[in-house]
Amino acid sequence: MSEPTELTEPAEVSGASPLADRAAELDAADPLAPLRDRFVLDDGVYLDGNSLGALPAGVPDRVADVVRRQWGELRIRSWGESGWWTAPERTGDRIAPLVGAAPGRIVVGDSTSVNVFKALVAAVRMAREDGGASRDEILVDAATFPTDGYIAHSAARLTGCTVRPVAPHEAPAALSARTAAVLLNHVDYRTGRLHDLPSLTATVHAAGAYAVWDLCHSAGALPVGLDEHGVALAVGCTYKFLNGGPGSPAFLYVRGDLQERFDSPLPGWNSHAEPFGMRPDYEPAKGAVRGRVGTPDILSLLALEAALDVWEGVSVEAVRAKSLALTDFFLECVAAHVPAGRVTSLTPAAHAERGSQVALRCADAGEVMRRLIERGVVGDFRPPDVLRFGFTPLYVGFADAERAARVLAEVLEEF
Numbered sequence: 526m527s528e529p530t531e532l533t534e535p536a537e538v539s540g541a542s543p544l545a546d547r548a549a550e551l552d553a554a555d556p557l558a559p560l561r562d563r564f565v566l567d568d569g570v571y572l573d574g575n576s577l578g579a580l581p582a583g584v585p586d587r588v589a590d591v592v593r594r595q596w597g598e599l600r601i602r603s604w605g606e607s608g609w610w611t612a613p614e615r616t617g618d619r620i621a622p623l624v625g626a627a628p629g630r631i632v633v634g635d636s637t638s639v640n641v642f643k644a645l646v647a648a649v650r651m652a653r654e655d656g657g658a659s660r661d662e663i664l665v666d667a668a669t670f671p672t673d674g675y676i677a678h679s680a681a682r683l684t685g686c687t688v689r690p691v692a693p694h695e696a697p698a699a700l701s702a703r704t705a706a707v708l709l710n711h712v713d714y715r716t717g718r719l720h721d722l723p724s725l726t727a728t729v730h731a732a733g734a735y736a737v738w739d740l741c742h743s744a745g746a747l748p749v750g751l752d753e754h755g756v757a758l759a760v761g762c763t764y765k766f767l768n769g770g771p772g773s774p775a776f777l778y779v780r781g782d783l784q785e786r787f788d789s790p791l792p793g794w795n796s797h798a799e800p801f802g803m804r805p806d807y808e809p810a811k812g813a814v815r816g817r818v819g820t821p822d823i824l825s826l827l828a829l830e831a832a833l834d835v836w837e838g839v840s841v842e843a844v845r846a847k848s849l850a851l852t853d854f855f856l857e858c859v860a861a862h863v864p865a866g867r868v869t870s871l872t873p874a875a876h877a878e879r880g881s882q883v884a885l886r887c888a889d890a891g892e893v894m895r896r897l898i899e900r901g902v903v904g905d906f907r908p909p910d911v912l913r914f915g916f917t918p919l920y921v922g923f924a925d926a927e928r929a930a931r932v933l934a935e936v937l938e939e940f
């Protein structure tokens with residue numbers, strides 16, 4: 526865990542205006558700044574894209590077309606003519622370059638929770654095939670977003686495993702001949718800490734276990750390199766940095782050489798080799814399709830597909846560079862505007878350990894966030910005392926970061 530960092534005012538910064546000027550310069554020089562026009566936003570500061578991404582401007586018309594023409598006029602024909610049936614894999618291929626995967630490795634559907642279940646049980650089954658029944662332990666990120674822990678416990682009960690919570694950086698020391706699977710978050714949802722995916726993956730796999738990564742807070746925010754780093758299985762949501770909309774379906778990645786071995790615990794008819802054969806026996810399809818379960822949620826899926834258009838001509842590397850510059854600048858503005866000792870940053874100072882959010886520990890955090898939102902600065906509150914500010918480089922600018930820090934200081938003066 527990162528230690529809370531006391532934010533101290535830099536000597537050379539004396540007031541709001543130099544920082545506001547710097548913000549204006551940084552925005553003017555920012556090659557990604559024009560992308561904000563691809564979204565529907567107001568003049569507030571939206572720093573909650575790590576919970577629900579803003580609406581991409583092209584989505585409403587696309588969804589209207591899906592509803593009115595594809596459903597309303599073409600009706601059942603749309604499963605083929607409008608590409609509904611293949612949308613889970615097609616949309617997976619659109620997400621693939623954003624997380625460093627080749628085409629054919631990602632399928633979109635279900636929630637992250639459901640995909641964690643599929644991936645974890647499949648991981649345990651593969652570990653057992655390789656190493657026998659003595660592989661009976663699942664290591665789970667001790668600070669995980671709760672759903673992963675709940676699902677891991679159920680997956681463990683079903684597979685005869687036990688769950689052992691570990692801090693991600695302590696996972697290597699906890700590995701043993703009993704470890705079947707290791708479920709880790711790439712970026713911690715509370716602190717914004719980025720974990721070392723390449724090295725942890727290599728260590729887990731060298732121990733004969735399978736790494737399952739939850740990418741909810743990194744997909745669309747920073748390069749992941751799934752293929753490059755040999756990740757076995759990964760899941761992620763699409764409603765945060767991928768801007769797919771409320772409840773948009775999640776994704777599941779299965780490494781190319783493991784697809785034939787992926788034994789889904791939810792083998793629905795959509796993952797059958799011959800889904801319209803209506804056969805009583807189950808024969809899994811090849812490739813990413815094997816991760817499907819039942820009928821896809823077409824309206825949400827096609828809204829997501831339209832949302833992914835905002836990535837046209839945008840590299841995740843450029844997004845990452847801006848994200849780090851934004852979070853650095855926000856921390857600098859907080860240090861300058863907020864009286865010393867009033868907030869402490871839980872987000873690591875080191876770039877290699879930082880995701881795309883800043884988490885500030887603060888007394889009365891719930892009430893502070895309520896007042897921030899009232900003044901047009903939207904972040905969120907995580908109990909008991911954390912203010913979270915998510916930075917989506919596609920639509921957040923440096924002036925937003927400066928204003929958020931300034932309004933935070935104003936609000937804190939009221940306490």
Ligand SMILES: Cc1ncc(COP(=O)(O)O)c(C=O)c1O
Pocket residue numbers: 636637638639670672673710714739741742762775
């Ligand atoms: C890290 C992480 N994992 C899982 C989830 C839950 O995802 P879902 O609601 O799609 O199951 C979230 C939701 O915010 C999350 O942040």
